[in-house]
Structure formats: C-alpha cells, structure tokens
Amino acid sequence: MTSQPDLLYSEAEDDLRAAVRSLLADRCDAAAVLTRAESDTPYDPALWASLATDMGLAGLLVPEKLGGQGATHREAAVVLEELGRSVAPTPYLTGAVVAAETLLGCHAETAETAENPASPEAAAVAELLGALAGGRTVVALAVPLSAAPGTHVPRAVRAADGSLGGRITAVADAAAAKVLLVPAEDGLYAVETGEPGVTVESLTPLDLTRPLATVVLGGARGRRLAGSADAPVRRGLLAGAGLLASEQLGLAEWCLEETVRYTRDRKQFNRPVGSFQALKHRMAQLWLEVVSARAAARNAADALATGSPDAPLAVAVAQTYCSRVAVRAAEECVQLHGGIGMTWEHPAHLYLKRAKSDSIALGAPGRHTEAVAELVGLPAPQ
Amino acid sequence: MTDATEVRALTQELLAAHPPATTDRTDFLKARFDAGLAWVHYPVGLGGLGAPRSLQAVVDAELAAAGAPDNDPRRIGIGLGMAAPTILRFGTDEQKQSLLRPLWVGEEVWCQLFSEPGAGSDLAALGTRAVRDGDEWVVDGQKVWTSSAHVARWAILIARTDPALPKHRGITYFVCDMTDPGVEVRPLRQITGEAEFNEVFLTGVRIPDSRRLGPVGEGWKVAQTTLMNERVSIGGSRIPREGGMIGPVAATWRERPELRTHDLHQRLLDLWVEAEVARLAGERLRQQLVAGQPGPEGSGMKLAFARLNQEISGLEVELRGAEGLLYDDWTMRRPELVDFTGRDAGYRYLRSKGNSIEGGTSEVLLNIVAERVLGLPSEPRSDKDIAWKDLAR
Numbered sequence: 001m002t003s004q005p006d007l008l009y010s011e012a013e014d015d016l017r018a019a020v021r022s023l024l025a026d027r028c029d030a031a032a033v034l035t036r037a038e039s040d041t042p043y044d045p046a047l048w049a050s051l052a053t054d055m056g057l058a059g060l061l062v063p064e065k066l067g068g069q070g071a072t073h074r075e076a077a078v079v080l081e082e083l084g085r086s087v088a089p090t091p092y093l094t095g096a097v098v099a100a101e102t103l104l105g106c107h108a109e110t111a112e113t114a115e116n117p118a119s120p121e122a123a124a125v126a127e128l129l130g131a132l133a134g135g136r137t138v139v140a141l142a143v144p145l146s147a148a149p150g151t152h153v154p155r156a157v158r159a160a161d162g163s164l165g166g167r168i169t170a171v172a173d174a175a176a177a178k179v180l181l182v183p184a185e186d187g188l189y190a191v192e193t194g195e196p197g198v199t200v201e202s203l204t205p206l207d208l209t210r211p212l213a214t215v216v217l218g219g220a221r222g223r224r225l226a227g228s229a230d231a232p233v234r235r236g237l238l239a240g241a242g243l244l245a246s247e248q249l250g251l252a253e254w255c256l257e258e259t260v261r262y263t264r265d266r267k268q269f270n271r272p273v274g275s276f277q278a279l280k281h282r283m284a285q286l287w288l289e290v291v292s293a294r295a296a297a298r299n300a301a302d303a304l305a306t307g308s309p310d311a312p313l314a315v316a317v318a319q320t321y322c323s324r325v326a327v328r329a330a331e332e333c334v335q336l337h338g339g340i341g342m343t344w345e346h347p348a349h350l351y352l353k354r355a356k357s358d359s360i361a362l363g364a365p366g367r368h369t370e371a372v373a374e375l376v377g378l379p380a381p382q
Numbered sequence: 383m384t385d386a387t388e389v390r391a392l393t394q395e396l397l398a399a400h401p402p403a404t405t406d407r408t409d410f411l412k413a414r415f416d417a418g419l420a421w422v423h424y425p426v427g428l429g430g431l432g433a434p435r436s437l438q439a440v441v442d443a444e445l446a447a448a449g450a451p452d453n454d455p456r457r458i459g460i461g462l463g464m465a466a467p468t469i470l471r472f473g474t475d476e477q478k479q480s481l482l483r484p485l486w487v488g489e490e491v492w493c494q495l496f497s498e499p500g501a502g503s504d505l506a507a508l509g510t511r512a513v514r515d516g517d518e519w520v521v522d523g524q525k526v527w528t529s530s531a532h533v534a535r536w537a538i539l540i541a542r543t544d545p546a547l548p549k550h551r552g553i554t555y556f557v558c559d560m561t562d563p564g565v566e567v568r569p570l571r572q573i574t575g576e577a578e579f580n581e582v583f584l585t586g587v588r589i590p591d592s593r594r595l596g597p598v599g600e601g602w603k604v605a606q607t608t609l610m611n612e613r614v615s616i617g618g619s620r621i622p623r624e625g626g627m628i629g630p631v632a633a634t635w636r637e638r639p640e641l642r643t644h645d646l647h648q649r650l651l652d653l654w655v656e657a658e659v660a661r662l663a664g665e666r667l668r669q670q671l672v673a674g675q676p677g678p679e680g681s682g683m684k685l686a687f688a689r690l691n692q693e694i695s696g697l698e699v700e701l702r703g704a705e706g707l708l709y710d711d712w713t714m715r716r717p718e719l720v721d722f723t724g725r726d727a728g729y730r731y732l733r734s735k736g737n738s739i740e741g742g743t744s745e746v747l748l749n750i751v752a753e754r755v756l757g758l759p760s761e762p763r764s765d766k767d768i769a770w771k772d773l774a775r
Contacts, residue, residue: 007666008673260756275759277745280752287751288682295662320655369651378635378650381642 005302020082030347037208043089052135059133067130077246077301084250089209091173098240099139105232106225140177144170148363149237156184163219174213183229189222207357241362245297245318252329293325316371323359330355393444402450411487461485461492464608472596493534495525506549512541521587531567531580545771553601557593575712627694628657660686678755688737695730
C-alpha cells in the first residue's frame with residue numbers, strides 16, 4: 001500500500017475556497033443561474049473571466065513554466081466543490097481540468113519522445129496550454145460527456161487531404177470553446193471552432209447549467225498535438241472523473257444544507273417539519289453520506305495531486321460513491337421541500353438535473369464499479 | 383513536557399531500566415505507568431505527563447519496536463475507554479490514586495452497569511435504586527448487557543437516588559465493587575449461541591459514599607462523559623484497505639470462482655466501495671483528531687460500520703452457498719473478548735446484528751446527528767419535566 005493520503009484541507013485551500021465562494025455569492029446566486037440557463041448564452045462569460053483570468057483559476061493544474069499557477073488537483077478540487085455548490089455555469093471542469101490535463105498529457109508525450117523540444121507538436125501544445133491557463137482561450141475535449149477514463153471514445157476520421165471529418169455528440173461546453181481537442185485515428189488535433197468545416201450544434205441538455213452540443217467536422221483543419229490520442233485523453237478523463245467527485249460533493253452539501261434550513265423553518269402540524277423523525281433520520285443519513293463523500297473526493301484529489309499509483313482506484317471509488325450521493329442528495333432535497341421543491345422557481349431542480357447528469361458524466365453508472373472490480377481483482381462470473 | 387524528543391528519551395530510559403526481555407509483564411506495565419508513559423495526556427502521577435495526546439503515538443511506536451508488552455487494551459476496553467476518563471474528570475484524588483493504576487495495568491477489569499431491562503435507548507429512565515444509609519448507599523435493581531461482568535473487579539454504575547425529580551436529575555454515579563455480596567452475575571445468552579454479556583442483579587449492595595463519582599443527582603452529566611468516550615473509542619482506530627468484514631468476503635470471492643453469480647458480484651462491488659469509503663472517512667476523522675480539529679464526523683462512523691457489517695456479513699452467508707446453510711457451533715460459551723470478524727460467516731452475520739443496537743441504536747444515533755450536528759429541532763417531549771416516579775412504564 002502507498003503512503004497515507006492527506007484527506008484534510010490546508011489553510012491555503014480554505015482561503016481559496018473563501019475567495020471562490022465570495023465571488024460566486026456575488027455573481028452566481030440561484031436566480032442568476034436560472035436566468036442564465038434560459039438565455040442564449042447558457043454560460044456566463046463575465047463570471048468565467050473573473051474566475052479564469054482575474055483569480056487565475058483556469059491554470060491551477062498547469063505548471064508555472066507553461067504559464068499556469070503550478071497548483072495541484074487538491075486546489076482545483078476545492079474550486080469544483082464551490083462551483084458544484086452553486087451549480088455555476090462555467091467551463092471549468094471541461095476546460096481547466098479535462099482539457100488542461102489532456103494537453104499536459106500531450107506535453108508529457110512530446111517532451112519525452114521529441115529530441116527537439118521545439119517540435120511543431122510541442123510548440124502547439126505549449127501555446128495552447130498558455131492560452132488556456134491565462135483564461136484567454138476556452139478549450140474543450142471533443143468527446144461525449146459520458147466518456148469514461150479508459151474506454152473507447154469516438155474519433156474523427158482523417159481524410160486523404162489531411163482534413164478532419166466526423167460527428168461527436170453530447171460534447172460539453174463546446175459552444176463556449178474557441179478550441180476543441182479532437183481525438184482522431186492518428187493523433188490528437190486542435191481545431192478552432194470558428195474555422196470552416198466546424199459546426200457546433202447546440203443540444204437541449206437535461207442539465208441546464210452545462211451546455212451540450214454536437215460537433216460536426218467536415219473537412220476541418222487541425223493542428224496535430226500528439227501522435228496518439230490514447231494516453232492524453234485517458235489522463236484528461238481520469239483527472240476529470242476524479243475531480244468531478246468534488247463537484248458532486250459540493251452539490252450534495254448545498255442540497256443537504258438547504259434542506260435542513262428549509263425543514264427547520266417550515267411548519268406543519270404546529271411544529272417545524274424538521275422535528276419529525278421520519279424526516280430528520282433521512283437528513284442525518286444524508287449527512288453521513290456527504291461526510292463519506294468528502295473523504296472519497298479528497299482521497300481522489302490527493303491521489304491525482306501526488307501522482308499516486310492508486311489514483312485510478314481512488315478515482316473509481318470516488319466516482320462510484322459520490323455520483324450516487326449527489327443524486328440522492330438532490331432527490332431528497334426535492335422531496336423534503338415538498339411542493340416548493342417541484343417548482344421551476346425554486347433552485348432545487350437545477351441541482352437535481354446537474355446531479356443526474358453528473359452521474360453519467362465521465363463514466364455512466366457501472367463504468368467506475370467495473371474499474372474497481374478490475375483494479376482490486378474481484379472479477380465477474382465467467 | 384510537550385516534546386517528542388523528550389518523550390522518546392523517557393521511553394528509552396524506561397526500556398533501559400526495565401528491559402522487556404527480562405522484566406515481568408505486570409512489573410513492566412507498572413513501571414511504564416509510573417514513568418508517565420501509560421497515557422501521556424493524563425496528569426503527572428496518574429500515568430501521564432500532561433503532554434499532548436498525539437505524543438502517545440511516539441511512545442507506543444518506541445515500545446512496540448523494543449518488543450515491550452502492552453496492557454492488552456481489548457481485554458480492558460471498558461476501563462480504559464469509559465471508566466478512566468470519567469474517574470479522571472469527576473473522581474476525588476483518593477479515587478484517582480487508588481483506581482487508575484490497576485485499571486491501566488490490567489490487574490483490575492472494569493464493567494459498566496448502565497442499561498436495564500426497562501431502560502435501553504431511554505437510559506435516563508433507569509430504575510435501579512440507591513438509598514442513602516449513613517455513609518453508605520444501598521443499591522437494588524437489575525442491569526443488563528454487561529460485558530466482562532463475570533471477570534470484573536469494579537463497575538461504573540448509575541442508579542436513581544431521587545425518584546421525585548425528573549428522570550435526568552435524580553441519578554447518581556458510583557463505583558461498585560463487583561465482589562461485594564449482593565452482586566449476582568448471570569450469563570445472558572444471545573442469538574449467536576454464546577454469552578458475551580451478562581445480567582447483573584443487585585440486591586442490597588452497600589456502596590460507601592466515598593465511591594460516589596461526582597455530586598449526588600449529577601450522575602446523568604457524569605455519564606455523558608462516559609458515553610461520549612464510548613462512541614469516540616468505537617470509531618477511532620486506523621484500518622487498512624479490506625481490513626474490516628469485507629476482507630474475508632473478498633478473499634472468498636477470489637479463491638472460489640464457482641461461487642460467483644452476477645447478482646452477488648454487483649452487491650459485492652457496491653459494498654466493497656462503501657467499505658473503502660467508510661475506511662477513508664475513518665482515516666479522515668483520525669487525521670482531524672491528530673491535527674487537533676475534531677469534527678462531528680465521529681458520531682456518524684458507528685452508524686456506517688453497523689450497516690456495512692450487517693450487509694457484508696449477510697452477503698457472505700449467501701456467497702457461501704450450501705455452506706451458508708451451516709453454523710460452526712451453537713455451544714454456549716462465555717468469551718472474554720469479542721472478535722467481530724472471528725468464527726464463520728454465520729456467526730459474523732448474527733453478531734453484527736448487535737452493531738446497530740449496542741452503544742446507542744442507529745435510530746438514536748440518527749436523532750443525535752440530526753439534532754446536535756444538523757441543528758434540527760427535537761420531537762416534542764412529554765417526559766422532561768415529570769417526576770421519574772410518575773412516568774409511564
């Protein structure tokens with residue numbers, strides 16, 4: 001067994017949380033999220049600029065020499081907890097985590113294999129990482145949001161003339177992205193969404209706070225970033241799945257706190273409904289699950305941050321567990337709020353939709369459990 | 383004295399003066415107690431150094447490395463985990479001086495006389511009476527679920543001293559000598575076939591007033607210290623991956639492919655993940671304690687482990703197929719130690735049913751979490767301001 005993970009929060013992480021929470025309280029309350037979700041620009045460019053550029057959060061995972069903050073997954077996880085708490089419509093998970101890690105995967109490959117560090121691939125990767133880390137360019141990985149780490153993802157086809165063709169559906173934050181990272185049979189390519197041959201068709205998502213689109217490539221030009229998409233994409237999706245657990249934790253925490261607050265105030269039968277054991281046992285049980293989810297999510301973030309060989313298991317465990325907790329928390333939130341929880345006006349539905357769609361994101365239910373079975377040697381019957 | 387280097391030096395002095403290889407076990411433990419290395423956070427003169435609790439790990443590691451004997455903490459868990467902190471906080475100097483050393487060394491085993499047939503979850507409704515008679519109290523009543531009563535020298539006891547007051551206010555806390563006449567211990571056979579626990583009948587037991595812990599009528603408050611320590615001690619130790627009940631099931635799964643079914647596989651994986659997460663939550667709690675930031679998470683750990691133990695052992699019985707139809711042995715025994723993962727799957731299944739009852743039922747613990755951690759209002763109560771003698775029973 002490897003060394004013990006650090007499951008606590010450091011002082012710096014607490015400070016980071018306070019800063020993000022305060023910004024989101026100002027700029028991303030429930031009413032604002034709802035209005036935004038119904039608008040034509042479902043993500044909030046001004047909020048993104050504050051988070052990504054002013055606070056420098058887009059580049060947390062990117063080393064300083066590549067233009068980032070040189071922080072770790074532990075800090076990014078704290079940011080995601082807060083974004084989950086406010087179901088903020090920002091391309092953070094997709095851009096600052098999945099795309100950034102994919103590019104870092106390319107960087108690792110080109111740095112290892114290229115004798116000349118100034119190879120065209122390495123230069124393109126470094127330039128993109130710098131632009132992503134500075135918050136100047138939103139980058140998204142063009143795979144379905146449901147793609148799990150280590151599973152086969154759809155690939156674009158490379159035509160004889162070198163252009164890319166293909167159709168990838170349910171790509172998260174593609175509409176906000178300026179650059180898409182497109183896995184193809186012969187490598188990973190950067191494709192600018194404004195270029196000819198690239199169409200981003202918005203879809204109607206279950207989760208109103210994370211826009212989805214179909215990316216259609218027909219003769220699109222791309223810059224090659226790596227000779228094989230496999231390792232970089234796997235790395236991006238693994239980090240994404242691991243840190244999604246923190247988003248789910250933040251979301252579940254909000255649902256529990258709101259439900260407790262509401263049932264303490266709401267009176268029926270001449271007493272607060274939160275005094276009935278039938279309700280408080282459900283909330284206490286949920287609290288226990290949230291506490292456990294925190295341990296699982298911290299463990300995954302720490303394993304990713306330290307590059308632990310246990311990281312794939314830590315991520316699979318955290319995803320299996322935290323996905324369910326987030327969905328349950330949101331479902332309990334709706335139920336224990338009674339009628340008001342069923343209204344469009346109350347924000348509970350935003351959390352329910354995010355939680356349910358998060359449970360499919362980066363690996364549908366069962367994918368991570370299968371990974372656990374594989375990693376710990378508990379095989380299915382023949 | 384708060385420094386790891388100094389504590390290490392003291393430990394080495396102890397080892398030099400009393401080499402474990404040539405020193406009698408009890409003599410070594412007594413010397414360790416007198417050196418203040420028994421529980422370093424206890425005061426000087428009572429087995430400690432008044433040092434931070436975290437330094438105990440330094441002592442324990444040094445002693446373990448030197449092959450020193452320990453005080454077999456599992457055998458004296460009630461003394462260490464419940465009686466000692468209560469004596470330390472509420473005992474007189476004389477009580478602390480005379481009771482703590484033999485308790486820690488393990489010469490005197492302790493048991494707990496709290497629960498009664500009519501006072502389980504509602505412990506404060508207890509009816510064992512203690513009536514003052516000069517310098518003594520005369521105790522009559524029946525206690526139940528008392529582990530170690532048949533080997534114990536001492537008991538911590540709560541009894542009703544004023545039935546005219548509301549139930550929480552008329553209770554007093556005592557130390558009871560289990561060798562006194564009038565103390566009768568009978569084994570209580572449980573669903574596993576064995577008897578870890580006892581019923582204790584108290585008939586005219588005379589307890590000197592000098593063995594009272596805390597003021598008359600304050601026994602409920604004193605008992606809170608005991609119970610708080612019980613819950614902390616249940617959730618507090620470090621577990622390796624697959625260290626709990628999931629271990630034997632996972633091992634059986636790996637060794638016996640012929641037993642595998644798809645349904646069992648799904649359930650096994652779900653429980654494996656839950657067990658791993660519960661382990662991590664316990665580890666996080668431990669790290670919080672070490673960092674001096676105890677959280678309320680401890681209240682939840684027992685809930686989690688109770689349910690997991692029950693579900694995992696239930697799955698294990700099913701996994702074993704035809705063997706799951708068998709039971710190792712129904713012979714009535716009185717084990718001195720409880721081994722939750724010992725014996726076979728059927729035993730584990732039956733024994734773990736107690737996990738959600740002993741030390742606070744899961745339902746009561748959920749109330750505690752809801753009210754004390756989440757701040758939810760309590761149910762309206764009709765028993766708080768009524769004299770104990772007028773309660774429904």
